Amino acid sequence: MANHCCEMMRSNLETVCDRHPDRHDCPDCLIDFWPTAPAYGIMIHDGGNSMIEISYCPWCGTKLPSRRASASR
Ligand SMILES: [Zn+2]
Numbered sequence: 001m002a003n004h005c006c007e008m009m010r011s012n013l014e015t016v017c018d019r020h021p022d023r024h025d026c027p028d029c030l031i032d033f034w035p036t037a038p039a040y041g042i043m044i045h046d047g048g049n050s051m052i053e054i055s056y057c058p059w060c061g062t063k064l065p066s067r068r069a070s071a072s073r
């Protein structure tokens, strides 16, 4: 299990509600995490799996790992 920057991030990533087994279908799920990248993103609920990658935690402001940063290194 990955270590997330704060409790808000962790609880958001672990949120799975009863009505939406797929987190991408759930309007209450804000953030997704790619363990393989690793990177964090805000889900776009457009019926697909779109996401906007974020560089900083919206709750605690911690700089997050991002695919863009690691690609340019
Ligand atoms: Zn955080």
Ligand SMILES: [Zn+2]
Residues within 6 Å of the ligand: 017, 018, 019, 020, 025, 026, 027, 028
């Ligand atoms: Zn839901």
